[in-house]
Amino acid sequence: MERKEISKAVISRLPRYYRYLGELMEDGVERISSNDLSIRMKVTASQIRQDLNNFGGFGQQGYGYNVKYLYTEIAKILGIDRQHNLVIIGAGNLGQAIANYANFERRGFIIKGMFDTNPRLIGLVVRGIEIRGVEDLEQFIVDNDVQIAALTIPKTKAPEIADRLVKAGIKAIWNFAHTDLVVPDDVVVENVHLSESLMRLSYKVCSMQDQEAENQNKS
Amino acid sequence: MERKEISKAVISRLPRYYRYLGELMEDGVERISSNDLSIRMKVTASQIRQDLNNFGGFGQQGYGYNVKYLYTEIAKILGIDRQHNLVIIGAGNLGQAIANYANFERRGFIIKGMFDTNPRLIGLVVRGIEIRGVEDLEQFIVDNDVQIAALTIPKTKAPEIADRLVKAGIKAIWNFAHTDLVVPDDVVVENVHLSESLMRLSYKVCSMQDQEAENQNKS
DNA sequence: TAGATTGTTAATCGATTAACAATC
DNA sequence: TAGATTGTTAATCGATTAACAATC
Numbered sequence: 001m002e003r004k005e006i007s008k009a010v011i012s013r014l015p016r017y018y019r020y021l022g023e024l025m026e027d028g029v030e031r032i033s034s035n036d037l038s039i040r041m042k043v044t045a046s047q048i049r050q051d052l053n054n055f056g057g058f059g060q061q062g063y064g065y066n067v068k069y070l071y072t073e074i075a076k077i078l079g080i081d082r083q084h085n086l087v088i089i090g091a092g093n094l095g096q097a098i099a100n101y102a103n104f105e106r107r108g109f110i111i112k113g114m115f116d117t118n119p120r121l122i123g124l125v126v127r128g129i130e131i132r133g134v135e136d137l138e139q140f141i142v143d144n145d146v147q148i149a150a151l152t153i154p155k156t157k158a159p160e161i162a163d164r165l166v167k168a169g170i171k172a173i174w175n176f177a178h179t180d181l182v183v184p185d186d187v188v189v190e191n192v193h194l195s196e197s198l199m200r201l202s203y204k205v206c207s208m209q210d211q212e213a214e215n216q217n218k219s
Numbered sequence: 220m221e222r223k224e225i226s227k228a229v230i231s232r233l234p235r236y237y238r239y240l241g242e243l244m245e246d247g248v249e250r251i252s253s254n255d256l257s258i259r260m261k262v263t264a265s266q267i268r269q270d271l272n273n274f275g276g277f278g279q280q281g282y283g284y285n286v287k288y289l290y291t292e293i294a295k296i297l298g299i300d301r302q303h304n305l306v307i308i309g310a311g312n313l314g315q316a317i318a319n320y321a322n323f324e325r326r327g328f329i330i331k332g333m334f335d336t337n338p339r340l341i342g343l344v345v346r347g348i349e350i351r352g353v354e355d356l357e358q359f360i361v362d363n364d365v366q367i368a369a370l371t372i373p374k375t376k377a378p379e380i381a382d383r384l385v386k387a388g389i390k391a392i393w394n395f396a397h398t399d400l401v402v403p404d405d406v407v408v409e410n411v412h413l414s415e416s417l418m419r420l421s422y423k424v425c426s427m428q429d430q431e432a433e434n435q436n437k438s
Numbered sequence: 439t440a441g442a443t444t445g446t447t448a449a450t451c452g453a454t455t456a457a458c459a460a461t462c
Numbered sequence: 463t464a465g466a467t468t469g470t471t472a473a474t475c476g477a478t479t480a481a482c483a484a485t486c
Contacts, residue, residue, distance in 0.1 A: 009453065011422055015415035019397070033467060045467095046455050053469060061468040062462045078418045079425030093319060097312035103397075103414065107421075147424060172424045174417065178238070178322075188427055190420035194411065195322065196234035198393065199297045201409035202326075203230055205366060205391045206298030208407055228477065252443060264443095265479050272445060280444040281486040443486085450479070460469080 010051050014074055016041070017051070021071040033064035080107045085145050089161055090152035091116035091124070091131045094176060098150055099127050112144045117157070134161070138168040147171040155179040229270050233293055235260070236270070240290040252283035299326045304364050308380055309371035310335035310343070310350045313395060317369055318346050331363040336376070353380070357387040366390040374398040 020041055024032060038045035052058050052070075055077055059065040075081045088095045091114045098104075099111055114131045116122060124131045132140070140146070149165050151158055151173055158177035165173060172188040175181055178195050239260055243251060257264035271277050271289075274296055278284045294300045307314045310333045317323075318330055333350045335341060343350045351359070359365070368384050370377055370392055377396035384392060391407040394400055397414050 007453075012415075012419060014422070015412070015418040018418065019415070035467080044455060046457090047453095049468065050454075050470085057469065059468050060462060061460070062466045064467065077422070079421040080418060082421075082425065084421065084424065093312045093316035097316055098413075100312060101413070107414075107417070109417065109421075148420065171427065172420055174420055186427060186431070188420065188423040190416055190423065192411070192413065192416050193234070194317075194320070195326075196231075196238070197409055197411055198326070198328065199234040199237065199299060200231060201367065201391055201393055201407065202298040202301075202303065202328075203233070203296070204407040204409065205303065206301065208390070208405060212405070226477075254443080263479060265481095266477095268444065269446085269478075276445065278444050279486060280484070281442045283443065441486105443484105445484080446482090448479105448481080451477085453474100453476080455472105455474070457472080458470090460467105462465105462467085 006054050010054055013043075013047075013051055014078055017048070018071065018074045018078065021067055021074065024067045025071060029067055031064045031066050034059070037065075083108045083110060084147050085110050085112045086148040086150065087111070087113045087115060087137075087141065087144075087146050088150045088152060089115045089134070089137070089165075090150075090176075091118070091121045091126065092152060095150070095152040096126050098152065099129065109148070112146055113140055115140075137161075137164060141165070141168040141170060148174060150174040150176065151181075152176045225273050229273055232262075232266075232270055233297055236267075237290065237293045237297065240286055240293065243286045244290060248286050250283045250285050253278070256284075302327045302329060303366050304329050304331045305367040305369065306330070306332045306334060306356075306360065306363075306365050307369045307371060308334045308353070308356075308384075309369075309395075310337070310340045310345065311371060314369070314371040315345050317371065318348065328367070331365055332359055334359075356380075356383060360384070360387040360389060367393060369393040369395065370400075371395045 020037065034045040034048040038048055041048075049059075052065075055073070058070050058073055072081070086109050088099055088111060095114060095116070099114060104111065111127070111129055114126060114129050115134050115137055116131050117134055121131050122133050147170065149170050149172070151161065153161060155177045158175070158179055158181065162173060162181045162183060166183050166187055170187065172190070173181060173183065175189055175191045176194070178193060180191070181189055183189060239256065253264040253267040257267055260267075268278070271284075274292070277289050277292055291300070305328050307318055307330060314333060314335075318333060323330065330346070330348055333345060333348050334353045334356055335350050336353055340350050341352050366389065368389050368391070370380065372380060374397045377394070377398055377400065381392060381400045381402060385402050385406055389406065391409070392400060392402065394408055394410045395413070397412060399410070400408050402408060
C-alpha cells in the first residue's frame with residue numbers, strides 16, 4: 001500500500017481546521033469554500049486545498065466542502081475517532097487540569113488512571129479517578145491496555161518514569177516536563193514545553209516594544 | 220537602526236538552546252562547539268551556527284562558544300533578563316499550575332495578581348497571591364503596570380476578557396483558551412492549544428500503528 | 439605555525455502561493 | 463449551459479544543509 005509521507009507542517013494545521021469546522025457545524029453551516037474558510041482562518045485558500053488534498057479529494061468542484069463530512073474525515077485522519085487509553089502521571093495542578101478537561105473523553109481519550117509519588121495525594125479522587133502510587137505503574141499499564149501517558153511531573157523525575165513507561169510498553173508520551181525525553185523510535189513523544197512558550201511570548205513583547213520605540217524616534 | 224527580521228523558526232528554537240546551555244552550565248561545561256552541541260540536541264551544527272549568527276558573532280574560531288556568555292546573550296535576545304508583570308485570569312487548576320511554576324520569577328515574570336469569576340475561589344490565596352474578582356481587572360492592570368495576561372479560562376469567556384484586557388492596555392496575552400483571539404496588531408498573542416497538541420499526538424500514535432501493521436504484512 | 443572551529447556564502451531541499459484546466 | 467470552485471501543476475519563496483575561506 002502506497003503511503004506518501006505527510007509533512008509535519010500539514011499535520012500541525014489539521015487540528016485547527018478541525019476546530020473551525022466544528023464551530024461552523026455549531027453555526028449550522030452546511031458547506032464552505034476554501035476561499036471563505038481561508039478568510040475566517042487567515043490563511044490562503046491555496047494552502048487549505050493543498051493540505052486537504054494530501055489525504056484525497058474531500059471537496060467538489062463548484063460546490064466547496066461539506067462541513068460535516070470534512071469534519072468527520074479529519075477526525076479519522078487524526079485518529080480521534082478511535083479510542084485511546086491514557087494515564088496521567090503527576091497529579092498536581094497540571095495533571096488535574098488535564099483530567100478535568102471536559103472535551104477529553106469526547107475525543108476518544110479515556111483516562112484510566114492517575115499516579116503520583118506524593119503520599120498526601122494518593123487515595124484522593126479526581127473526576128472519579130483515584131490517584132495511585134507509582135509502584136504498580138507497569139502492571140496497571142499492561143492490565144488496562146494503556147497507550148498514552150501524560151507526564152506532568154518535574155523534569156528531575158521524568159527520565160526515570162519515561163524509562164519505566166517504555167519498558168511497560170507505552171506507545172506515546174505527552175510530555176509536560178521541561179526536558180527532552182530519550183525513547184526508542186517506536187515510542188511517540190509530543191512535547192508541551194510551557195517555559196519555551198513563555199520565552200517566545202517574552203521575545204515577541206520585547207521586539208514589539210523595540211519596534212514601537214523605533215517608530216517614535218522616526219516621528 | 221537596521222534590524223533585519225528574524226524568522227519565526229529561529230525564535231522558536233532559541234528557548235531550547237537556552238535550556239541546553241543552562242544544563243551545560245550546571246554540568247560545569249565552560250565552552251562548546253557547534254558540533255558537540257548539535258550532537259546533544261540532535262540538530263545540525265550548521266543550523267546552530269546559522270541561527271546564532273542572526274544576532275551577531277557569539278563564537279570564536281578555533282574555540283567554539285563560551286557557554287555562560289552565550290547563555291546570557293540568548294536571555295537578552297529573548298528578553299527574559301527584563302522584568303515583566305503578569306496576571307493570571309482563571310484560577311482553576313491550569314491557572315494555579317502556572318502560578319506554582321517555580322522558575323517563573325527567576326525568568327523575570329512577576330505574578331501581580333490572579334482573577335476568577337467563581338465566588339468560591341475569590342479571596343483564596345495561591346502562592347501568596349489573592350484571587351480577585353474580575354470587576355476591577357482594568358484598574359488593577361493600569362495600577363500595577365501589567366504587561367502580560369495568562370488566559371486560563373473557558374473559550375466562551377475568552378473573547379470578552381481579551382477585549383477588556385486590550386482596552387486596559389495589555390501588551391500580550393498567553394492564551395490557553397481553545398479559541399483564536401482577535402486583537403489589534405500591537406498586542407501579542409502566544410497560543411497554547413492543548414487540545415491541538417493532543418490531536419497531533421493522536422495522529423502520531425495512529426500513523427505509528429499503521430506503519431507497524433504494514434511492516435508486519437511485509438514479513 | 440598547525441589545528442580547530444566559526445562566520446558566511448552557495449546549493450539544496452521543502453513548503454507556500456499562484457495559476458488554471460478539470461469538473462461539478 | 464454558465465458559474466463556481468476544486469484538484470493539481472508550476473513558480474516562488476524561505477529555510478535548511480553543505481562547503482569552505484577567514485581567523486582564533
